[in-house]
Amino acid sequence: MNSLREDIETLFWEGVRMASPDYLSLEFWNQHSDLRNALNNPDKKNYVFALGKAAYSMAVSFQKFISVDQGFILTKYKHLPEKILTQGEMGVWKCREASHPILDQNSELYSHEVLQDLLGLDENYRLIVLLSGGGSSLFEIPEEGFTLNDLIHLNQNLLKQGLPIQEINAERKKYSAVKAGKLLKLLNPNLKTYTFAISDVLGDDPNMIASAPTYPGSQYYIMGNLSASLAGMLKKANSLGYEATILSDSWDQSTETTAKLMFDELLKAKKNENKQAILLGGELVCFVHGDGLGGRNQETALRMVIQSQSLEKDRQWLFLSSGTDGTDGPTDAAGGIVGPETWEKMRAKGWDAEKELKNSNSYPILKDTNSLLFTGATGTNVNDLLVLLLAKRNS
Numbered sequence: 001m002n003s004l005r006e007d008i009e010t011l012f013w014e015g016v017r018m019a020s021p022d023y024l025s026l027e028f029w030n031q032h033s034d035l036r037n038a039l040n041n042p043d044k045k046n047y048v049f050a051l052g053k054a055a056y057s058m059a060v061s062f063q064k065f066i067s068v069d070q071g072f073i074l075t076k077y078k079h080l081p082e083k084i085l086t087q088g089e090m091g092v093w094k095c096r097e098a099s100h101p102i103l104d105q106n107s108e109l110y111s112h113e114v115l116q117d118l119l120g121l122d123e124n125y126r127l128i129v130l131l132s133g134g135g136s137s138l139f140e141i142p143e144e145g146f147t148l149n150d151l152i153h154l155n156q157n158l159l160k161q162g163l164p165i166q167e168i169n170a171e172r173k174k175y176s177a178v179k180a181g182k183l184l185k186l187l188n189p190n191l192k193t194y195t196f197a198i199s200d201v202l203g204d205d206p207n208m209i210a211s212a213p214t215y216p217g218s219q220y221y222i223m224g225n226l227s228a229s230l231a232g233m234l235k236k237a238n239s240l241g242y243e244a245t246i247l248s249d250s251w252d253q254s255t256e257t258t259a260k261l262m263f264d265e266l267l268k269a270k271k272n273e274n275k276q277a278i279l280l281g282g283e284l285v286c287f288v289h290g291d292g293l294g295g296r297n298q299e300t301a302l303r304m305v306i307q308s309q310s311l312e313k314d315r316q317w318l319f320l321s322s323g324t325d326g327t328d329g330p331t332d333a334a335g336g337i338v339g340p341e342t343w344e345k346m347r348a349k350g351w352d353a354e355k356e357l358k359n360s361n362s363y364p365i366l367k368d369t370n371s372l373l374f375t376g377a378t379g380t381n382v383n384d385l386l387v388l389l390l391a392k393r394n395s
Helices: 004-018 023-033 033-039 053-060 082-087 105-117 148-160 165-174 184-188 226-239 255-269 294-306 342-348 353-357 362-368
Strands: 045-051 070-076 092-099 125-129 192-198 219-224 243-251 277-283 315-323 334-336 384-392
Touching: 004 033, 004 226, 004 277, 004 315, 004 334, 004 384, 023 033, 023 053, 023 219, 045 053, 045 105, 053 070, 053 125, 053 192, 070 125, 070 334, 092 105, 105 148, 105 184, 192 334, 226 243, 226 277, 226 384, 243 255, 255 294, 255 315, 255 384, 277 315, 294 315, 294 334, 294 342, 294 353, 294 362, 294 384, 334 362, 353 362
Parallel strands: 045 070, 045 125, 070 092, 125 192, 192 219, 243 277
Antiparallel strands: 277 384, 315 334, 315 384
């Protein structure tokens, strides 16, 4: 019999698998054979720009189905294999890394580099954009009258305020020369453009995914999203013997509200003697206080620990909150995993959980109590996945 820890990680990885470019590409191109044939027609050359945290894996998967004549991959630091990063290329692809969630000099440098390629494309080419979350900071050229430093300060301030991504991206567009469809306005008007996106935006609004460098103006397709991941997790949970429920696939509340919801669900679930899995997906909102280190998923896990500290330890449970891209905030952890023993571990090691919470310092305390999930870059990005598991009550 698997432990709760094994089961909760199995469910998380099932959610990631259902959003992986390999899985999504196979499903998508089987359903769009006419489009596949059109893109493989040799009457035009294909230039493919892969942008975002899933750019590398999307590019590799795409090339299994569609011919690529030239390509450019722009992704987050540590998201390219080391050998490819060192060489700066992979076959027909130029491969570059820049900063996320705050842009940096490489964001602007490599954005200009790919733009020079794109400006050279005429009607003998198709432009195909593979888009995933993170593109907003990776691909950026300041609008006239603004500097890179202006945009860095803007993004820092926006992220600290705990705003929904829709509001953040709406502000980013005002200062950008390539967001909100502006990229296409710079290019040859006879260039036909296609965009294939893995959505990390609730509701899959193409105006918001990576701040919409090619929307409106291109033929746009959503290949994968959070709903599909949760559906796969529900099926997997049932196969593991859990009574499973999805609370929401579009949750966009604060870490505080989220932890309160999951704690209330824990109290309700304890009344049922059977194994239970409670699933939640969305984009958590995190207000930053102080100068601590952490992320929205880690903070949600820490809040869950604090709320459950006085709960009777009569039954095993485990709670996971994690980003599907493998990084939560500016840390190397994907998120946090906590249970009924976590509070005592924190106290035994001398931590004041509520004090650390006030300083937005969830990472060190969770790391010291072996309560972090480390995955590395997963190759995809469809928001946050939260899982609450309860073991069967002992008779």
